[in-house]
Amino acid sequence: MKKIINHPDNVVSEMLMGLEKSNPDVVYFSEVEVIARKEKKTNKVGLVSGGGSGHEPAHAGYVGYGMLDAAVSGNVFASPSPDRVLKGIQEADTGAGVLLVIKNYSGDIMNFSMAKDLAEMEGLKVETVVVKDDVAVEDSTYSTGRRGIAGTVFVHKIAGAKAEKGASLKEVKETAQKTIKNVRSIGMAMTPCILPAIGKPGFNLDHNEVEIGMGIHGEPGVDRTNLKTAKEYAEIMVEKILADYDYSGSEIALMINGLGATPLMELYILNYEVTKILEDKGIKLYKTFVGNFMTSLEMSGCSITFLKLDDELKELLDFESKAPGLRV
Amino acid sequence: MKKGLNTKDVVEVLKRIAKRIEENKDYITELDAILGDGDHWANMNMGYQKIVSIEDELLKLNLADLLKKIGMTLMSTIGGSSGVLYGVAFITAHKSLIDVDEIDELKIYEVLNSGLNAMMERGNAKPGDKTMIDTLYHGVKAYKESLDNKEKFETAINKMVKSAEEGMKSTKDMEAAKGRAFYRNDKGVGHIDPGAVTMYYQLEELAQYILM
Numbered sequence: 001m002k003k004i005i006n007h008p009d010n011v012v013s014e015m016l017m018g019l020e021k022s023n024p025d026v027v028y029f030s031e032v033e034v035i036a037r038k039e040k041k042t043n044k045v046g047l048v049s050g051g052g053s054g055h056e057p058a059h060a061g062y063v064g065y066g067m068l069d070a071a072v073s074g075n076v077f078a079s080p081s082p083d084r085v086l087k088g089i090q091e092a093d094t095g096a097g098v099l100l101v102i103k104n105y106s107g108d109i110m111n112f113s114m115a116k117d118l119a120e121m122e123g124l125k126v127e128t129v130v131v132k133d134d135v136a137v138e139d140s141t142y143s144t145g146r147r148g149i150a151g152t153v154f155v156h157k158i159a160g161a162k163a164e165k166g167a168s169l170k171e172v173k174e175t176a177q178k179t180i181k182n183v184r185s186i187g188m189a190m191t192p193c194i195l196p197a198i199g200k201p202g203f204n205l206d207h208n209e210v211e212i213g214m215g216i217h218g219e220p221g222v223d224r225t226n227l228k229t230a231k232e233y234a235e236i237m238v239e240k241i242l243a244d245y246d247y248s249g250s251e252i253a254l255m256i257n258g259l260g261a262t263p264l265m266e267l268y269i270l271n272y273e274v275t276k277i278l279e280d281k282g283i284k285l286y287k288t289f290v291g292n293f294m295t296s297l298e299m300s301g302c303s304i305t306f307l308k309l310d311d312e313l314k315e316l317l318d319f320e321s322k323a324p325g326l327r328v
Numbered sequence: 329m330k331k332g333l334n335t336k337d338v339v340e341v342l343k344r345i346a347k348r349i350e351e352n353k354d355y356i357t358e359l360d361a362i363l364g365d366g367d368h369w370a371n372m373n374m375g376y377q378k379i380v381s382i383e384d385e386l387l388k389l390n391l392a393d394l395l396k397k398i399g400m401t402l403m404s405t406i407g408g409s410s411g412v413l414y415g416v417a418f419i420t421a422h423k424s425l426i427d428v429d430e431i432d433e434l435k436i437y438e439v440l441n442s443g444l445n446a447m448m449e450r451g452n453a454k455p456g457d458k459t460m461i462d463t464l465y466h467g468v469k470a471y472k473e474s475l476d477n478k479e480k481f482e483t484a485i486n487k488m489v490k491s492a493e494e495g496m497k498s499t500k501d502m503e504a505a506k507g508r509a510f511y512r513n514d515k516g517v518g519h520i521d522p523g524a525v526t527m528y529y530q531l532e533e534l535a536q537y538i539l540m
Contacts, residue, residue, distance in 0.1 A: 009374065052408070075374070077367050078408030081415070083400070106506055107409035110450055114412055195367055197374075198357055202366035217365035 001199045008196040012053045012073050019060050023324055026063050029091070032084040035060040036070040036091035045163040045172045046070070046092025049101040049156055050085065051108055052077040054193075054297045055216060058153065061325030067160035068323065069098075076195050076297070077217045079107035085115030089126060097125035097169035099176060101155050103148030104132040127169055129176045131155050133185040133305065135244040136213025136222045149216050150257040150294040150303045151183035154317075157326060161319035179313065184245045186237045187303035189214035189221070189259065193296050212236060216259070216296045216303075230266070234273035237304050242281075247306055251284040253317055255305035260295035262302055267291070270302060287317060293326065329482060330538045332430035335394050337537070339386050342398070344533045346376035349526060359522040363509040368410065368522045375406035375414070391431065395422035395439070409451070410523060413460070416450045417443035433481050440468045451506065455495075458502040458509065458516060460527035467492030467531050482539065489535045496524040 005011050012033055019035060020028035027038050033053075050059045050072030059071035069092035074080035089098050098119070102112045109130065116126045133151030159176040167175070189211050192201035202218045205211060210228075213221030228236075241247075256271045258264070267290050278285055286309055294303070309317065321328040330337065349356075349372050356369035378401055379386070386394055395418045403415025424438040425431065431439065444464050448454060455465040470491030474484035499521040509516035 008370075074407040075367070075371055077365050078371050078406075078411070081404040081407050081411050083404050106451070107407075107412070110409060110412045111407075114416070114450065195365075195370065197370035198366055202361050215365075219365055 001194050001196070003194070003196060005196055008199075011196050012075060015053065015056070016060060016073060023064070025065070025322065026060075029087060032087040033073040033080065034070055034084060034088045034091060035063050035073075036088070037063055037065075040069075040094050042094050043096045044069075044094050045096045045167065045169050046089070046094060046098040047101065047156070047160050047163050047172070048072065048085070048088045048092045048098055049152070050074070050080050050088060051103055051105070052079055052217070054195075055294050057292070057325030058294045059156075062153065062156050062160075062323045064321065064323030066164050066319055066321035066323065066328070067156050067326065074111075076197065079105065079111045082111050082114040082118055085112055086118045089115060089119045089124060090122075093124050097127065099159060099163070099169060099172050100126060100128040101152065101159065101176065102128055102130045103152050104130050104145055105147065108148075125169060127173045129155070129159075129173060129180060131180050131183075133180070133183045134213075134215065135184050135186050135240050136215075147215050149185050149187060150255055150305045151180075151185045151307065153255065153293045153326060154183055154253065154305065154307045155179045157321060157328070158313060158316045160321065160323075161316040164319065175312070175316065179307065182245075182308040182313070183305060184241045185255075185303050185305040186212070186240045187214050187216065187221070187259070187301060188212045188233065188237065189218070189296075189299055189301035191261065191300045192218055193260065193299035195297070210301070213240070214301060216294060218296060218299060230269045231273045234270055234277060234304075238274060238277050241304065241306055245306070245308075247283050247308055248281065249283075250308045251286045251314075252278075253286055253307040253309055254278070254288045255293060255303075255307075256288070256290045257294055257303045257305065258292040259299040259301040259303070260292060261298040261300035264290070267302060270304075274304060286314060289326070330540065331481075332432040332435075333538070334430055335387060335389060335391055338391070338394060338431070339383060341534050341537045342376070342379050342386075343383070344537060345530050346380045348529045348533055349373050349376050352525075352529070356522050356525060359520060359525065362519050363504070363516045363521065367408070368526065371406045371408050371410060372526050375402045375411065378405040391425040391428055392422045395419070395425060410460075410526075413447045413451050416446040420446035433475060433484070437468070437472055437475060440464065440471070444468050453506050456502060457505040458499045458521050458524075459506050460521070460523035462495040462499050462502070462521070463492045463524045463527040463531065464495075466495030466498075485535045485538055489532055492528055492531045496520065496528040499524045
């Protein structure tokens, strides 16, 4: 394992200390691993998200004007505990209530719901939304259901803008839910990542193999296939998204997301191929984001996210964001 | 053979569990790399090492406060699904020990059973979902049956461990309904759940200490 770290046990707190040094707008709370905005408006709905670490810039990089008020980090790939999330809620609350944006993983659901219970016992008003954008996994009301991956960043962006404009907790929640309803993603991985505490890869892929539908923690995908061209990856992945949600005739925001070790060169190539398919299919592109938004340490691979827009979502997507992870 | 457990005994059991988990890094990590994302051992180990590091503080607590402190520590240190579940288990179980000086036969049942119920409720999980519940549920059930049949304490403890082990092994053929293994096409069939194994280590260390 080659990593720029001091000790595997300290990677999360030391990362957040470094992030705080790089961003004068935020403050870091040690022990609970919370990054929160320094400047607080009163009576603005607070937006809190978080999850396991290793997905940078998610989630601490999305704290800032126009996006999150606080982000809560767990250990690498493990959900933050309820006491940490509670601190995030307390920091984000300015009297108008707090919305928790949760990715659909059983650990996140349990820890965030328990934090909600604890916050409500303190008299705080808390609502939750659950992002489940990954089309690789079947949706079902009876099971854990599909995962929340890069589409979560669009939810942060749009709900953040809505809250910044002074909407009520109910309104911010409704807009977040509309975004969740219209967002779909699919990922693929080419090489695994190494958890600092473990020191070796969490899964193996042959040198000529890729895995389609891989989750952001390296959990298995839906299909293993031989190496293909960028054009073929684009076709396979777009087809999986379109099989799940009909974007024909709509105007969309597109996110081409790198998992941590994929050069921008390759993401742009993929973006070119995806954009051509969209043109052929008559799906109108409103805005494109290419970069590393929801990573998996140094995993190589990517994900593609589509968000169907209406006038409200377009306006909120264009609203200013000063969060370092996604400046608009 | 111990008749009952006081604070010192519980702390001793925790230290033994910490050692057992520490020693089984490769096995647990390998299981979790197949079924999940490979961090179960690292998180459990961090949780129990933290417990060991606050030994002096723990030794000063009465049994109820001890369990609450263990729950809070595991919850915030382990994180993830295991953290919140162990957290609620110990924190809920502490109520069985208010004003109690010694965990006797019956109290062992009450503590384990209230922990089990808290885990099932918070995790919305039941036996058969391929989780650590499968280990604990069968262990607790066998122990209770043995107590109800007025069998000897030693027999009850032995039956608890044996059933817990069977519960753990039974996760091998189950389809996952919870957690990361759920996302595999084969739902993890053919592999023992790593959470069921670490749960087994804890019950087995408890039993071995009592039987000593």
